[in-house]
Amino acid sequence: MKSTKLILLIMLLGIGLAGKAQTSKIQAIHYQTGKPVTVEISGEQISKIKPGGKANVSNFYVAPGLIDLQINGYMGIDYSDQNLSPEAFQKSAEALWQLGVTTFLPTVITASQESLLKSFSLLMVACANSKVAPSIPGFHLEGPFISPEKGFRGAHLEKYIRKASWNEFEALQKVANNKISLITLAPEAEGALSFIKKCKNAGVIVSLGHHNGNAEQIEKAAEAGASLSTHLGNGCANLIDRHNNPIWPQLSDDRLSISVIADGFHLNRQEVRTFYKAKGIDRTILVSDALDLAGMPPGEYIRGERKVLLTPDVVKFPEENVLAGAASPISACVTNMMRFTGCSLAEAIQMASTNPARLMKWTDRGEIAAGKRADLILFTLENGKMVIQKTIVAGKVVYEKR
Ligand SMILES: [Zn+2]
Numbered sequence: 001m002k003s004t005k006l007i008l009l010i011m012l013l014g015i016g017l018a019g020k021a022q023t024s025k026i027q028a029i030h031y032q033t034g035k036p037v038t039v040e041i042s043g044e045q046i047s048k049i050k051p052g053g054k055a056n057v058s059n060f061y062v063a064p065g066l067i068d069l070q071i072n073g074y075m076g077i078d079y080s081d082q083n084l085s086p087e088a089f090q091k092s093a094e095a096l097w098q099l100g101v102t103t104f105l106p107t108v109i110t111a112s113q114e115s116l117l118k119s120f121s122l123l124m125v126a127c128a129n130s131k132v133a134p135s136i137p138g139f140h141l142e143g144p145f146i147s148p149e150k151g152f153r154g155a156h157l158e159k160y161i162r163k164a165s166w167n168e169f170e171a172l173q174k175v176a177n178n179k180i181s182l183i184t185l186a187p188e189a190e191g192a193l194s195f196i197k198k199c200k201n202a203g204v205i206v207s208l209g210h211h212n213g214n215a216e217q218i219e220k221a222a223e224a225g226a227s228l229s230t231h232l233g234n235g236c237a238n239l240i241d242r243h244n245n246p247i248w249p250q251l252s253d254d255r256l257s258i259s260v261i262a263d264g265f266h267l268n269r270q271e272v273r274t275f276y277k278a279k280g281i282d283r284t285i286l287v288s289d290a291l292d293l294a295g296m297p298p299g300e301y302i303r304g305e306r307k308v309l310l311t312p313d314v315v316k317f318p319e320e321n322v323l324a325g326a327a328s329p330i331s332a333c334v335t336n337m338m339r340f341t342g343c344s345l346a347e348a349i350q351m352a353s354t355n356p357a358r359l360m361k362w363t364d365r366g367e368i369a370a371g372k373r374a375d376l377i378l379f380t381l382e383n384g385k386m387v388i389q390k391t392i393v394a395g396k397v398v399y400e401k402r
Pocket residue numbers: 142154209210231235
């Protein structure tokens with residue numbers, strides 16, 4: 001009888017221990033207050049935030065992990081690669097963790113339906129890996145329902161641009177298990193308005209981009225539910241009418257947030273500053289729009305059916321005299337934004353974490369608060385750059401600088 005009781009007690013103790021989530025603490029400078037803080041993590045979540053902490057953490061900041069809504073690949077791994085392997089995908093995710101990115105939307109651009117279907121099926125396999133899954137809440141489909149006009153289509157191949165088709169999109173969502181959570185399209189594309197309404201009902205966020213929509217078309221798209229403008233000022237012809245162009249109506253409509261590529265090349269600092277002043281901190285979102293070539297040696301590369309040129313700063317598509325994508329990670333855009341606009345560290349991080357989470361309605365991340373997922377970065381600011389010291393995703397350390 002005695003031994004039965006003992007076994008029962010041991011079992012209960014075991015259950016108690018197994019049920020108790022692991023706890024850990026982070027002590028650093030809070031990115032908003034500039035004061036020491038202790039953040040307690042319990043399992044996957046932040047459980048407590050207390051002011052104060054050790055003095056020797058004075059140069060380490062703690063902030064919510066960065067969220068990149070537009071990234072085409074990294075370190076030579078292209079998310080549209082028709083041979084994308086789960087191993088390669090994980091390698092790119094690990095490289096992004098090193099840069100403080102805790103959540104990102106792998107972005108697939110205009111291609112044939114067959115190729116898009118293949119891309120999303122490969123991405124689904126890659127994201128099934130439990131290590132990377134918490135960082136990938138969905139995908140961004142940029143195109144193919146965009147403007148076929150030169151300049152506005154940017155580096156998207158004209159032959160694959162088509163009118164908005166809900167049937168095609170549904171077929172992609174089927175393969176992607178409804179994980180395409182953001183789509184960039186042109187408001188003037190045939191069928192765009194009813195497409196936007198269907199997206200709204202399905203919970204897919206719609207962004208306007210690579211378009212030459214007029215004021216009325218942009219207005220109607222916002223009315224139908226579009227809530228973002230993709231990399232405003234890019235995906236636009238080099239020469240536009242000073243009165244009637246797609247930029248003013250998007251800049252002046254409070255229903256539209258904007259994403260900007262603050263790499264110093266896609267927009268000059270005056271454009272960044274003007275866009276930021278017009279939209280304000282709450283409606284500005286930083287994206288990298290990095291191509292897989294980011295982090296690679298400069299030179300000519302073949303990407304899909306395009307010959308692109310990687311300079312030390314940016315990727316060009318010489319055939320169309322346009323930029324083909326960026327080479328700077330979002331962490332570089334954060335500090336650029338501070339330099340270009342004079343905004344604070346807290347504001348720049350809001351634009352690269354809190355705002356994208358809010359736009360996408362991800363209520364579990366983008367802030368340091370009790371009950372939020374523990375997606376955190378520890379970093380120092382060195383020579384005006386963010387140097388990531390530690391990255392935590394869902395309570396797990398996924399990168400630590402040696
Ligand atoms: Zn684009």
